[in-house]
Amino acid sequence: MQTFTYYPGCTLRTKAKDLDAYARASAEALGIGLIEPENWQCCGGAYTSATNEPATKLSAVRTLMAAKETEGLVTVCSACHNVIKQTNYDISRNEAMAVKVQRYLELDEAYTGETKVYHYLELLRDVVGFDNLKAKVVNPLKGKKIAAYYGCLLLRPSKALAMDDPENPSIMEDFIRAIGGTPVIYAQRNECCGGYITLEDKAQAAKRSNAVMSSAESMGADMIITACPLCLYNLKKNSGSSLPVYYFTELLAEALGLKEVGNE
Amino acid sequence: MNKNEKDWIDITSGVNVRKCMRCGKCSATCPSYDEMEYHPHQFVYMVEKGDIEPLLNSKSLYKCLTCFACVERCPRGVEPAKVIEAVRLTAVRKQGNNHLLPDQIPDMLDDDLPQQAIVTAFRKYTK
Numbered sequence: 311m312q313t314f315t316y317y318p319g320c321t322l323r324t325k326a327k328d329l330d331a332y333a334r335a336s337a338e339a340l341g342i343g344l345i346e347p348e349n350w351q352c353c354g355g356a357y358t359s360a361t362n363e364p365a366t367k368l369s370a371v372r373t374l375m376a377a378k379e380t381e382g383l384v385t386v387c388s389a390c391h392n393v394i395k396q397t398n399y400d401i402s403r404n405e406a407m408a409v410k411v412q413r414y415l416e417l418d419e420a421y422t423g424e425t426k427v428y429h430y431l432e433l434l435r436d437v438v439g440f441d442n443l444k445a446k447v448v449n450p451l452k453g454k455k456i457a458a459y460y461g462c463l464l465l466r467p468s469k470a471l472a473m474d475d476p477e478n479p480s481i482m483e484d485f486i487r488a489i490g491g492t493p494v495i496y497a498q499r500n501e502c503c504g505g506y507i508t509l510e511d512k513a514q515a516a517k518r519s520n521a522v523m524s525s526a527e528s529m530g531a532d533m534i535i536t537a538c539p540l541c542l543y544n545l546k547k548n549s550g551s552s553l554p555v556y557y558f559t560e561l562l563a564e565a566l567g568l569k570e571v572g573n574e
Numbered sequence: 575m576n577k578n579e580k581d582w583i584d585i586t587s588g589v590n591v592r593k594c595m596r597c598g599k600c601s602a603t604c605p606s607y608d609e610m611e612y613h614p615h616q617f618v619y620m621v622e623k624g625d626i627e628p629l630l631n632s633k634s635l636y637k638c639l640t641c642f643a644c645v646e647r648c649p650r651g652v653e654p655a656k657v658i659e660a661v662r663l664t665a666v667r668k669q670g671n672n673h674l675l676p677d678q679i680p681d682m683l684d685d686d687l688p689q690q691a692i693v694t695a696f697r698k699y700t701k
Contacts, residue, residue: 355695356698389694501605504639505640506695507606511637543691546686
């Protein structure tokens with residue numbers, strides 16, 4: 311069994327327990343071991359790109375270092391994925407930042423991006439393989455027209471995240487095919503849902519999330535899937551649309567016949 | 575114009591604003607365009623000119639969603655979001671200039687709001 315370090319992040323422990331529980335149950339069924347590091351900290355939610363903000367990198371570096379002994383670091387939440395991958399990318403190319411972080415954390419040697427970071431979808435594509443996943447599906451989502459919502463954090467900036475083509479991605483559509491569904495392509499699939507602006511400006515969050523939902527509905531989607539708790543919130547609460555929104559891990563668990571496990 | 579402030583923004587962003595060729599694609603793709611007084615291409619241009627004071631005092635600083643659309647789509651690799659972030663940091667690093675205070679949070683909560691929204695807002699809006 312291949313074993314990875316698994317970083318749930320703050321929201322998967324609280325408002326997005328489904329995203330977490332279905333991810334863990336499905337990984338186990340697919341023969342992937344996930345170990346949660348002790349005493350992990352919140353990633354910060356947003357990557358600070360400024361060159362002189364080393365303190366904002368510390369939590370992500372602690373998490374990356376905790377994964378050094380396993381085959382890589384797996385994240386599920388799009389925001390954690392984005393922050394940790396961007397930190398890893400920048401620190402591998404910026405020696406001055408690596409040295410500052412080393413001094414803050416009192417490390418014997420600098421961390422310079424050795425850990426490989428996988429989003430859970432990349433784990434399915436690159437480690438499990440979508441063909442192998444398809445072979446393990448017992449409850450295919452036949453006839454379901456599913457719109458994949460990437461949003462912004464899964465794909466961009468693409469040179470750091472290196473997950474898929476940022477303008478014409480296919481990883482979530484390939485995932486949908488593997489679990490037996492029919493992917494729906496729509497214009498807004500990689501545009502922003504409004505994100506944290508919901509705190510200050512509900513109208514803007516409503517405008518953005520409605521644009522996404524209307525776009526998916528116009529292409530005949532039965533449902534929309536996401537990897538991000540904040541996208542799910544905006545699409546459900548702020549869009550005014552009644553199109554169902556699910557975490558991709560919930561559909562994965564359903565296809566693998568594990569739904570009741572996740573509900574425990 | 576405060577030369578020091580402009581230099582500090584250039585260092586903080588790590589961006590060479592002179593690479594901009596004024597095509598406006600960053601603003602065309604920005605999901606917050608309608609909500610902004612100064613748009614991404616204006617941030618780049620005004621920082622290049624050293625016209626920073628209006629940006630530091632503009633609510634536009636808090637409208638950027640950090641979606642990286644402008645960063646990804648700029649044909650010259652200018653990365654406008656990093657410029658906006660550097661100006662925002664210059665604003666919130668000043669004492670008493672935090673844009674969001676913990677006391678404001680309880681009124682913003684509802685049962686479903688993910689923690690992610692709050693930690694992200696604090697990271698963007700405060701120092």
